[in-house]
Amino acid sequence: xxxxxxxxxxxxxxxxxxxxxAALISREPQEFVHAVDDVSLEIYPGETLGLIGESGSGKTxxxxxxAKLHEPTAGQIRFEGRDIxxxxxxxxxxxxxxxxxxxxxxxxxxDPRLRVWQLVGEPILAQEKVRREDLKSxxxxxxxxxxxxxxxxxxxxxxxxxxGRQRLSxxxxxxxxxxxxxxxxxxxxxxxxxxxxxxxRLVALQRELGLSYLLIxxxxxxxxxxxxxxxxxxxxxxxEIGAVDEVLERxxxxxxxxxxxxxxxADPRRRRARFRIGGEVPTLVHPPPGCRFAPRCPFVIDRCIxxxxxxxxxxxxxxxxxxxxxxxxxxxxxxEQLLSSPENPASPMTTSAx
Amino acid sequence: MNGMPEPVLDVQGLSIxxxxxxxxxxxxxxxxxxxxxxxxxxxxxxTGSGKSTLAHAIPRLLREPxxxxxxxxxxxxxxxxxxxxxxxxxxxxxxxxGMIFQEPINSLNPAYRVFDQVAEAxxxxxxxxxxxxxxxxxxxxxxxxxxxxxxxxxxAILHAVVPRVPNWLPSARREALMKDVLDYxxxxxxxxxxxxxxxxxHELSGGMRQRIMIAIALSGKxxxxxxxxxxxxxxxxxxxxVLTLMKELMDEVRTSILFISHDLGVIAEMAxxxxxxxxxxxxxxxxxxEVYTNPRHPYTKLLMRAIPNRYxxxxxxxxxxxxxxxxANVPPGCPFHPRCPLAQKICGSDPGPVLxxxxxxxxxxHLAACYFSDEVASLP
Numbered sequence: 001x002x003x004x005x006x007x008x009x010x011x012x013x014x015x016x017x018x019x020x021x022a023a024l025i026s027r028e029p030q031e032f033v034h035a036v037d038d039v040s041l042e043i044y045p046g047e048t049l050g051l052i053g054e055s056g057s058g059k060t061x062x063x064x065x066x067a068k069l070h071e072p073t074a075g076q077i078r079f080e081g082r083d084i085x086x087x088x089x090x091x092x093x094x095x096x097x098x099x100x101x102x103x104x105x106x107x108x109x110x111d112p113r114l115r116v117w118q119l120v121g122e123p124i125l126a127q128e129k130v131r132r133e134d135l136k137s138x139x140x141x142x143x144x145x146x147x148x149x150x151x152x153x154x155x156x157x158x159x160x161x162x163x164g165r166q167r168l169s170x171x172x173x174x175x176x177x178x179x180x181x182x183x184x185x186x187x188x189x190x191x192x193x194x195x196x197x198x199x200x201r202l203v204a205l206q207r208e209l210g211l212s213y214l215l216i217x218x219x220x221x222x223x224x225x226x227x228x229x230x231x232x233x234x235x236x237x238x239x240e241i242g243a244v245d246e247v248l249e250r251x252x253x254x255x256x257x258x259x260x261x262x263x264x265x266a267d268p269r270r271r272r273a274r275f276r277i278g279g280e281v282p283t284l285v286h287p288p289p290g291c292r293f294a295p296r297c298p299f300v301i302d303r304c305i306x307x308x309x310x311x312x313x314x315x316x317x318x319x320x321x322x323x324x325x326x327x328x329x330x331x332x333x334x335x336e337q338l339l340s341s342p343e344n345p346a347s348p349m350t351t352s353a354x
Numbered sequence: 355m356n357g358m359p360e361p362v363l364d365v366q367g368l369s370i371x372x373x374x375x376x377x378x379x380x381x382x383x384x385x386x387x388x389x390x391x392x393x394x395x396x397x398x399x400x401t402g403s404g405k406s407t408l409a410h411a412i413p414r415l416l417r418e419p420x421x422x423x424x425x426x427x428x429x430x431x432x433x434x435x436x437x438x439x440x441x442x443x444x445x446x447x448x449x450x451x452g453m454i455f456q457e458p459i460n461s462l463n464p465a466y467r468v469f470d471q472v473a474e475a476x477x478x479x480x481x482x483x484x485x486x487x488x489x490x491x492x493x494x495x496x497x498x499x500x501x502x503x504x505x506x507x508x509x510a511i512l513h514a515v516v517p518r519v520p521n522w523l524p525s526a527r528r529e530a531l532m533k534d535v536l537d538y539x540x541x542x543x544x545x546x547x548x549x550x551x552x553x554x555x556h557e558l559s560g561g562m563r564q565r566i567m568i569a570i571a572l573s574g575k576x577x578x579x580x581x582x583x584x585x586x587x588x589x590x591x592x593x594x595x596v597l598t599l600m601k602e603l604m605d606e607v608r609t610s611i612l613f614i615s616h617d618l619g620v621i622a623e624m625a626x627x628x629x630x631x632x633x634x635x636x637x638x639x640x641x642x643x644e645v646y647t648n649p650r651h652p653y654t655k656l657l658m659r660a661i662p663n664r665y666x667x668x669x670x671x672x673x674x675x676x677x678x679x680x681x682a683n684v685p686p687g688c689p690f691h692p693r694c695p696l697a698q699k700i701c702g703s704d705p706g707p708v709l710x711x712x713x714x715x716x717x718x719x720h721l722a723a724c725y726f727s728d729e730v731a732s733l734p
Contacts, residue, residue, distance in 0.1 A: 162401070191400040191678075192400070192618070193660045196672070200670045200671050220590075222662055225662040225665065225666060262593065266658060268647075275598045280561060281559075281591075
């Protein structure tokens with residue numbers, strides 16, 4: 001049994017909503033945004049765990065919790081078996097060299113007034129005392145790792161293209177030789193061609209340096225290529241988890257099926273099918289009772305509204321877990337059934353059991 | 355183009371520069387596109403390829419300066435919009451050319467309620483239809499998709515002179531427009547539109563805002579609709595809903611659409627024809643099935659192969675090396691030649707290859723700007 005490098009155990013994060021003075025005086029109960037609600041997961045050494053979800057699913061909050069950038073409301077985080085939930089001060093600073101984050105927005109997360117060598121070297125200076133010349137040469141090495149020319153040491157981040165800035169963020173995160181990288185939407189600001197370059201670099205780096213990744217994204221194509229396992233989040237919960245090819249080829253949870261059916265395919269011969277999942281993502285302030293996907297789910301039964309389904313292993317599917325009461329019944333329904341062609345609009349959604 | 359109906363839009367040799375302090379940027383170079391009635395033409399390109407410049411140039415929404423139209427003509431229903439005087443341009447928009455922008459939160463007015471924003475578009479169209487307001491183009495009426503009764507010209511003039519209801523009363527005005535506004539909101543599949551009439555844009559979700567944008571654009575009954583990345587700001591399942599809606603509306607409304615997107619998947623779903631922009635040059639144009647299955651320009655082929663569609667164990671993604679050239683410094687000849695695996699000496703000399711029927715293509719309307727288009731199929 002391999003020990004996971006990062007473990008989240010029933011993590012909860014609630015953000016209190018701002019209250020008006022009137023609400024305070026009338027003693028209305030405090031309302032919360034339930035960003036992450038009872039999430040448990042493990043990341044193993046050397047693997048990539050993909051975390052897919054739409055905006056508002058809590059995937060970024062979960063990443064920040066694991067990186068100790070937010071304090072969890074409840075639950076435990078373990079790193080290499082050690083409880084780090086309450087780490088603070090110097091201990092926390094020292095621990096940070098183990099785990100680094102590549103942030104979503106490469107423009108907003110790079111200080112525009114720092115030169116490349118200062119930017120990329122900043123995390124090193126936070127950890128140890130280094131002479132300026134040594135720092136510059138270490139930064140030059142890092143730039144080489146992420147395929148940037150060494151001549152850019154004295155440039156500013158605005159002089160780089162989107163892909164270049166993303167590489168700078170990556171070099172900055174790698175500067176303290178972390179064991180785990182949390183990649184928050186690393187390619188969503190990039191074009192297809194540049195995205196392919198960055199994804200290739202990420203996969204190669206993982207092999208060379210033995211890193212573990214948590215890849216947070218809404219981009220299913222990127223997850224398919226980079227991840228070993230994938231977790232699907234919806235409204236603060238993990239609804240399905242498993243090996244990447246298993247989840248993407250044979251999704252169990254209706255939300256995963258809907259997500260995969262909704263992807264536009266770059267193949268004009270496969271179009272003209274229409275998407276049939278209606279509704280919008282409900283707010284995280286008042287999550288629906290019972291299963292959170294029930295209001296949009298085509299397979300909904302009374303039990304889904306009454307009873308919250310736990311994330312449970314699915315018999316006959318090794319390494320898979322899903323949070324759905326009807327997982328056994330609908331597990332084999334292909335995602336394409338959530339589409340209908342205009343020629344053949346109505347096909348009954350309820351499947352015959354068995 | 356014999357036997358073809360007159361195109362709604364005919365862009366000929368359009369070249370646009372941006373002149374800013376840092377230099378001159380060639381955003382579009384000699385771009386020609388035609389749009390026949392009822393067709394959907396997709397334009398696909400990476401960031402900085404000039405696709406939004408093209409979308410904004412057609413209804414003359416570019417700020418000039420810094421933009422400068424160097425050459426070319428844009429015929430919309432036979433009228434060259436580049437020669438229209440400035441005061442006539444608003445007459446072109448709304449009922450002639452409708453527009454759906456990428457970020458509905460930025461293009462809806464934050465200070466007005468949903469009802470007023472849709473009602474404004476409906477009012478303008480009705481005034482133009484009834485002849486009360488001047489118009490350049492009578493609005494196209496391929497299908498009565500409002501399902502409302504059309505205002506007869508005589509009646510409208512009569513009402514304008516002798517109003518039966520005092521239509522300076524806000525409530526009376528609202529009543530008169532209510533039916534149309536509700537019809538358009540139902541057209542974009544908003545259930546219970548009555549409940550959102552008095553909301554402001556910030557109170558709505560992204561998908562809902564984009565539906566309202568579409569309702570506003572359609573309520574002008576434009577003969578050309580330009581959609582500039584209409585779903586790029588939306589989540590995947592919401593994007594699928596909006597695309598499905600647009601597809602259904604295309605069948606009902608039969609407006610011609612120019613659909614701009616960076617997403618090859620979205621274009622494959624929506625378009626009949628597709629044009630590929632690279633560094634301001636249109637490098638390939640043709641029916642979408644042909645271009646996707648049998649690309650005739652190396653850039654198109656390599657771009658499509660860069661879409662991640664495999665697992666890690668299948669080896670690295672076939673990436674395009676290098677990066678898109680700066681528009682201030684577009685390479686001479688074919689703009690793609692420095693990155694192209696097929697490039698020869700001739701590719702780097704001016705004038706570059708022109709967009710013409712591609713050798714090796716199976717239909718005559720499949721055009722590519724490449725000297726070696728018959729060799730593209732042999733690329734890995």
